[in-house]
Amino acid sequence: MILKRPQMERALDKPDPAVRMFLLYGPDESGSRELAARLGKAMAGAERIDLSGAGLKADPARLSDEAMAMSLFGDKRYIRVEPAGDDMIEAAEALMEAPGAGNPVIVVAGALRKDAKLVKLATARLDVMACISYLPEGAEADRIALGMGQARGVRMSPDIAQRMAAASGGDRALLAQEIDKFALFLDAAPDRPVELDAVGFASLSADAEEGDVGALVNATFDGNLAALDAALTRIDAAGEAIPVLRALVRRVLLLSAIRAEVAGGANVTQAMAGAGKAVFFKERGIVERQVTRWSPPALARALERLAGAERDAKSSRSAGGAGLGEELFAIGRQARRRG
Numbered sequence: 001m002i003l004k005r006p007q008m009e010r011a012l013d014k015p016d017p018a019v020r021m022f023l024l025y026g027p028d029e030s031g032s033r034e035l036a037a038r039l040g041k042a043m044a045g046a047e048r049i050d051l052s053g054a055g056l057k058a059d060p061a062r063l064s065d066e067a068m069a070m071s072l073f074g075d076k077r078y079i080r081v082e083p084a085g086d087d088m089i090e091a092a093e094a095l096m097e098a099p100g101a102g103n104p105v106i107v108v109a110g111a112l113r114k115d116a117k118l119v120k121l122a123t124a125r126l127d128v129m130a131c132i133s134y135l136p137e138g139a140e141a142d143r144i145a146l147g148m149g150q151a152r153g154v155r156m157s158p159d160i161a162q163r164m165a166a167a168s169g170g171d172r173a174l175l176a177q178e179i180d181k182f183a184l185f186l187d188a189a190p191d192r193p194v195e196l197d198a199v200g201f202a203s204l205s206a207d208a209e210e211g212d213v214g215a216l217v218n219a220t221f222d223g224n225l226a227a228l229d230a231a232l233t234r235i236d237a238a239g240e241a242i243p244v245l246r247a248l249v250r251r252v253l254l255l256s257a258i259r260a261e262v263a264g265g266a267n268v269t270q271a272m273a274g275a276g277k278a279v280f281f282k283e284r285g286i287v288e289r290q291v292t293r294w295s296p297p298a299l300a301r302a303l304e305r306l307a308g309a310e311r312d313a314k315s316s317r318s319a320g321g322a323g324l325g326e327e328l329f330a331i332g333r334q335a336r337r338r339g
Contacts, residue, residue: 001126005035008131012038012106020067020101021092023122023130025109027254030172031133032108039078039106046076053084053109056091063091067101082108089117096125111257135170144172148179149196153188156196163201169214174243213244217251218283220328221290223335232325241313241324245306248328251290252303258291259299268292293338302331 003011012022012035022039024032040048049066056063066079081088084107095101112119122130136144145161145168156164168175182201188194216231218224261271272288294302309327 001129002123003129003131005031005131005133008035008129009038011129012036013042015039015042015104017102017104018127019104019129020095020127021105021107021122021129023107023109023118023128024133025107025112025116025119025130026132026134027111028133028135028170028172029108029110030174030176031136032131033082034172035131035133036080036082036106036108039104043076043078043104046078049077049079049103051079051081053081053088056081056084056088060088060090060094063088063105064095064098064101067095067103067105068098069103077103079103079105080108081105084109084118085112086117089121092118092121096121096127111253113257113260136165136172137170141165141168141170141175145175145179148176149182150193151190152179152183153190153193154179154183154186154196155193156201160196160198160201169247213247214283216244216328217247218286218290220248220332221251221255221294221335222286223293223332223337225329225332225336228328228332232328242310244324245310245313248331249303249306249310252299252306254287255291255294256296256299256303258287259294259296262291263296290335293335298334302334305331 008022008024011019015022022036024035026032040046051063051066063079063081069077088107092107095105107118109118119130122128142158142162142165145165146156146158149156149161164178165175168178182196183189186194186196186200213231215234216228219227219231258268258271262268268288268291271291272284305327309324312323
C-alpha cells in the first residue's frame with residue numbers, strides 16, 4: 001500500500017510484524033534515508049543486514065533467507081537494501097512468497113517511475129508499505145529548515161530559514177550539513193539554543209556557494225561553455241568535487257526520468273507536470289529547455305562520465321579540479337551538439 005509521509009513515519013516508529021517490506025523511493029533520497037533511520041531507531045540494538053539491489057539480482061533468494069533467519073544470539077535484526085530498483089524485483093517477489101518473514105526489510109530506492117515493478121508490487125499488497133519522498137519546496141522547505149535548526153539549538157527567523165532552504169535546493173542532507181555548520185559556529189545545542197542573526201548568517205552562509213554550483217550545473221547541461229568556465233573559477237572544484245558531481249548526477253537522473261516520459265508518448269509539458277516536485281519551482285524553465293536539448297543515449301553517456309569522474313575524485317589518481325573541469329567541458333560540448 002502507498003502511504004503519505006506522516007503515515008509512513010508512524011509505521012516505521014512502531015513496525016507491524018505483518019509488514020514484510022517498506023519501500024522508500026522518490027527524488028528526495030535524503031528524505032527517504034531520513035525515514036529509513038526511523039526504523040533503525042525503533043529497532044535500537046537490532047542487527048542490521050545491508051544488501052544491494054545488484055547483489056539481490058545475482059542471488060534473489062538471499063533476501064527471503066535473511067528475512068527468515070534468526071540472529072545467532074536471538075537478537076532482533078532487520079535488512080536494509082540500498083541502492084535498489086527493479087533489479088531486485090525477483091528477490092522482492094520471493095520474499096512475498098516465503099512462508100514466514102519475521103525480520104523487516106526496508107528498501108531505499110531512487111526516483112522510480114509510476115510503472116516500476118517495485119511500485120506495482122507495493123500498490124497491490126497490504127504487507128508492503130511504500131512512500132514517495134518529494135523534494136521539499138516553498139513553505140514546507142522553510143518549516144523543515146526551522147525544525148532542523150530547533151533540533152540543533154539554532155534559532156532563526158523565517159527569512160533566514162527561507163534563504164537556507166532555497167540554498168539547499170530541496171536537499172535535506174545539504175540543509176542538515178549547513179545547519180550543523182552554524183550550530184558548530186555558534187556553539188549551539190538543544191539545551192543551549194543560540195539565535196542565528198543576519199550578521200552570523202552572512203558570515204558563514206553557503207548561499208553564494210550553492211548558487212555557484214547551481215550555475216555550474218545549468219551551464220554544463222545548457223552547453224554554455226563560457227558560463228561553465230566562469231562557474232568553475234568561483235568554486236573550489238578540487239575540494240568540492242564530490243558535492244558538485246552529485247549535483248550534476250541529480251540533474252542527469254531528473255532529465256532522464258522526464259525524457260523517459262516523453263519516450264512513452266507524453267509531450268514535454270505533460271512530462272514536466274508529471275515530474276511534479278522533483279523539479280525545483282525556480283528551475284522549471286531551465287529544466288524544460290534542457291529536456292529538449294538532451295537525448296536518452298547522450299544522458300546515459302553523461303552519467304557514465306560523471307560516475308567515472310567521482311571514482312577518480314575518490315582515488316589517488318585524481319587530477320583534482322582540472323580533471324573535473326575536463327569532464328564538464330566534454331559534457332558541455334555534447335550539450336552544444338544538442339544531445
